[in-house]
Amino acid sequence: xxxxxxxxxxxxxxxxxxxxxxxxxxxxxxxxxxxxxxxxxxxxxxxxxxxxxxxxxxxxxxxxxxxxxxxxxxxxxxxxxxxxxxxxxxxxxxxxxxxxxxxxxxxxxxxxxxxxxxxxxxxxxxxxxxxxxxxxxxxxxxxxxxxxxxxxxxxxxxxxxxxxxxxxxxxxxxxxxxxxxxxxxxxxxxxxxxxxxxxxxxxxxxxxxxxxxxxxxxxxxxxxxxxxxxxxxxxxxxxxxxxxxxxxxxxxxxxxxxxxxxxxxxxxxxxxxxxxxxxxxxxxxxxxxxxxxxxxxxxxxxxx
Numbered sequence: 001x002x003x004x005x006x007x008x009x010x011x012x013x014x015x016x017x018x019x020x021x022x023x024x025x026x027x028x029x030x031x032x033x034x035x036x037x038x039x040x041x042x043x044x045x046x047x048x049x050x051x052x053x054x055x056x057x058x059x060x061x062x063x064x065x066x067x068x069x070x071x072x073x074x075x076x077x078x079x080x081x082x083x084x085x086x087x088x089x090x091x092x093x094x095x096x097x098x099x100x101x102x103x104x105x106x107x108x109x110x111x112x113x114x115x116x117x118x119x120x121x122x123x124x125x126x127x128x129x130x131x132x133x134x135x136x137x138x139x140x141x142x143x144x145x146x147x148x149x150x151x152x153x154x155x156x157x158x159x160x161x162x163x164x165x166x167x168x169x170x171x172x173x174x175x176x177x178x179x180x181x182x183x184x185x186x187x188x189x190x191x192x193x194x195x196x197x198x199x200x201x202x203x204x205x206x207x208x209x210x211x212x213x214x215x216x217x218x219x220x221x222x223x224x225x226x227x228x229x230x231x232x233x234x235x236x237x238x239x240x241x242x243x244x245x246x247x248x249x250x251x252x253x254x255x256x257x258x259x260x261x262x263x264x265x266x267x268x269x270x271x272x273x274x275x276x277x278x279x280x281x282x283x284x285x286x287x288x289x290x291x292x293x294x295x296x297x298x299x300x301x302x303x304x
Contacts, residue, residue: 018047024116026101027052029054029120029121031121033068034062035271035272036057038182039122060085064268084100098159109160115161118164119164127165128165135163181198182271182272185258196254197254201254203257208224217267239252241256
């Protein structure tokens with residue numbers, strides 16, 4: 001199933017961002033270092049226009065460090081963009097953000113003008129924790145539940161930077177099914193909107209391919225299961241999630257696996273690579289083009 005979750009306050013947030021962006025000098029987007037592509041909101045690219053953008057790969061302590069390095073190289077090769085990795089609870093690392101803001105907008109610093117920034121990010125990516133660390137006090141409500149920030153606010157920092165906070169927003173329709181499942185696995189989507197078993201098996205398939213040793217070590221498996229479904233069933237057995245007749249409670253097994261995955265208990269994992277992103281974008285574009293041609297044929301018009 002496709003993952004969709006776009007509450008009413010997100011519609012309002014998108015409108016607020018569009019209205020405020022002309023007065024902003026620089027956009028800061030907080031990404032999940034485990035899924036830099038799927039946590040990159042396509043609305044940000046449209047809304048920021050040609051504004052400089054600083055990408056923050058947060059939760060890097062949960063991500064594969066080799067993959068994080070590749071993602072930083074990818075983002076830093078883009079025009080008008082910088083990227084750094086960070087862990088939201090390390091004040092020294094977080095405060096590098098202000099230095100990058102000044103480096104990206106030297107003219108405003110030289111003229112003595114404040115740098116007006118806007119911080120964006122999908123739900124549960126650690127945006128509020130970063131804001132509190134930058135401000136040196138609790139301003140934004142932080143927690144592990146998506147969509148805690150509901151209203152836009154402005155925060156004056158002590159280094160010539162004004163920070164506009166926005167609610168975490170997803171986009172109206174997640175066209176890439178794989179991205180939706182990765183977002184669900186990371187905790188960006190409320191659990192009430194997901195199918196635990198589907199999300200768990202999707203994540204397990206990736207781990208069996210790229211991080212098999214982590215699965216074997218965590219769940220003490222002598223042999224690697226052939227499929228994600230078999231792996232989830234084995235996890236359920238080893239955790240004692242059995243119903244009458246020895247049937248594995250797959251939902252319970254999936255729920256526990258996802259929570260351990262999100263907490264980093266299994267180890268440092270990244271769900272996607274820049275090459276994967278480019279391939280998925282190309283496939284999605286081809287599918288949308290084919291759908292458009294099919295629609296044109298159905299209404300009797302001639303495709304261009």
